[in-house]
Amino acid sequence: MSTVDSVQPDVAAVTAAKPASVTSSRAGYLPIPLNHIPLDTLNQISVYLKARLGTEPTEDGGEKYSLYSSGVVPFTEADRTRLRQNRVRFIYVRTADQPKLQRQLEACLATMAADKKTPSEEAAALVYETSFELMNEVLSDPALSLSSDSVRNVCQAVSAFVINHRGAFSHLFSAARHDFYTATHLVNVATWMVPIAYEMGYRDDAELTRIGQAGLLHDVGKVRIAPEIISKVGKLTDDEFAEVRQHAQFGYDIIKSAGWTDELVCAVAQQHHERQDGSGYPGKLTGDQIHVVSRICAVADSFDAMTALRPYKDRALTVPEAMAILQSEAPEKYDPTVVSALVRLVDPAAASEKEGGAEVERRAQPRFTFQVPARVFLLTTSPLGPQEHSGFVAVTRDLSRIGLGLNTPRPLDQGQAIRVYLKVRAPGREYLDGVVARCRNLDDGSFEVGIQFVAESAELTNARAGGNDG
Numbered sequence: 095m096s097t098v099d100s101v102q103p104d105v106a107a108v109t110a111a112k113p114a115s116v117t118s119s120r121a122g123y124l125p126i127p128l129n130h131i132p133l134d135t136l137n138q139i140s141v142y143l144k145a146r147l148g149t150e151p152t153e154d155g156g157e158k159y160s161l162y163s164s165g166v167v168p169f170t171e172a173d174r175t176r177l178r179q180n181r182v183r184f185i186y187v188r189t190a191d192q193p194k195l196q197r198q199l200e201a202c203l204a205t206m207a208a209d210k211k212t213p214s215e216e217a218a219a220l221v222y223e224t225s226f227e228l229m230n231e232v233l234s235d236p237a238l239s240l241s242s243d244s245v246r247n248v249c250q251a252v253s254a255f256v257i258n259h260r261g262a263f264s265h266l267f268s269a270a271r272h273d274f275y276t277a278t279h280l281v282n283v284a285t286w287m288v289p290i291a292y293e294m295g296y297r298d299d300a301e302l303t304r305i306g307q308a309g310l311l312h313d314v315g316k317v318r319i320a321p322e323i324i325s326k327v328g329k330l331t332d333d334e335f336a337e338v339r340q341h342a343q344f345g346y347d348i349i350k351s352a353g354w355t356d357e358l359v360c361a362v363a364q365q366h367h368e369r370q371d372g373s374g375y376p377g378k379l380t381g382d383q384i385h386v387v388s389r390i391c392a393v394a395d396s397f398d399a400m401t402a403l404r405p406y407k408d409r410a411l412t413v414p415e416a417m418a419i420l421q422s423e424a425p426e427k428y429d430p431t432v433v434s435a436l437v438r439l440v441d442p443a444a445a446s447e448k449e450g451g452a453e454v455e456r457r458a459q460p461r462f463t464f465q466v467p468a469r470v471f472l473l474t475t476s477p478l479g480p481q482e483h484s485g486f487v488a489v490t491r492d493l494s495r496i497g498l499g500l501n502t503p504r505p506l507d508q509g510q511a512i513r514v515y516l517k518v519r520a521p522g523r524e525y526l527d528g529v530v531a532r533c534r535n536l537d538d539g540s541f542e543v544g545i546q547f548v549a550e551s552a553e554l555t556n557a558r559a560g561g562n563d564g
């Protein structure tokens with residue numbers, strides 16, 4: 095069985111380099127989408143317009159900008175309307191004003207996110223990008239940045255967005271980057287933990303805000319790990335691996351020393367690599383010993399680790415591939431309640447059919463009719479590896495790249511690990527390992543069983559061979 099811990103979040107995701115922000119501009123001006131920027135954000139900030147096409151560029155080849163309002167006179171809704179009528183889509187502010195703009199944006203972000211009239215995709219993008227800019231600051235100076243209200247402010251906005259916008263998860267997922275920078279990872283995890291928690295039944299905005307804060311800060315301890323280890327593409331030595339694992343405790347220490355008193359936020363930094371069966375670190379905690387929000391973080395963390403691009407991967411796993419792995423590793427590694435919530439968010443239609451993530455994949459993958467006898471064994475885990483039990487003969491129905499349909503003479507439990515040999519008489523090495531995703535009684539003495547493969551994908555193999563997993 096593959097293990098998500100082989101791509102464990104998220105050491106290779108860290109780099110000292112800051113990615114180019116979408117708001118960066120070599121000309122020294124930041125573009126601001128005009129339509130839904132909260133006007134309080136522009137308080138006492140000069141607003142510029144880009145010169146129209148055909149205007150001579152500046153001497154250094156840059157574009158020209160003209161002052162629209164000086165900041166002394168407020169930029170008003172009437173200004174916005176007038177510019178819109180002139181088909182202006184972006185206004186600009188000087189990069190020197192970015193810190194002020196960022197603080198003012200954070201302060202009014204929650205109000206904007208709570209407004210159901212704000213288009214969801216625009217609200218999601220603004221919440222995501224504001225959080226991303228903030229986390230770049232936090233990672234460059236955690237002690238300074240963590241003492242401000244900024245983290246709470248952006249998490250209030252995430253919470254407000256999730257509470258007030260249907261399909262918040264998919265909008266946030268669409269807004270997300272999928273690169274390997276730490277700021278990206280922290281924002282992805284935080285902005286997915288909140289909708290997962292909401293899906294699990296959390297409704298209190300203050301509590302959802304705390305959950306978002308825990309997500310944003312869960313990996314902050316990585317700032318204390320040597321950059322050459324963090325950015326190493328090749329396989330880590332045992333000593334390097336041991337150092338990387340310290341980031342959980344370092345994170346706890348950093349958050350505590352920054353004056354945070356919320357034990358939840360500290361606990362998640364410390365516990366997000368714990369696993370249900372005690373195979374995680376640093377405390378080898380099991381089940382309920384792990385805070386439920388740490389369990390939510392573990393799932394979001396691994397989901398991002400699998401769906402992000404990495405230096406050692408040709409491509410990221412697709413969402414169905416990642417979901418299949420998470421489902422196959424619950425309940426041993428992951429809390430199945432959390433995984434189920436993520437399944438419902440990833441494909442609400444599939445969830446409504448009560449077939450979990452299997453239906454997502456069944457629809458997404460071409461399937462071929464493939465009817466041959468097969469020998470099936472139930473698998474149990476042991477220190478020696480998977481052990482085969484209770485063999486019986488079944489008939490294959492269809493095959494796709496990620497799954498196999500079977501007709502079996504007996505029902506199989508969802509989640510049961512099985513091995514299928516396609517040669518009945520002389521089982522050899524040609525087998526497929528999978529997990530039962532669904533089982534339906536055909537009322538003719540047979541059962542229709544859907545199997546999701548859990549054989550290692552090339553990505554996981556590469557990750558295992560060369561990844562800097564922590």
Ligand SMILES: [Fe+2]
Nearest residue numbers: 103104312313
């Ligand atoms: Fe981590």
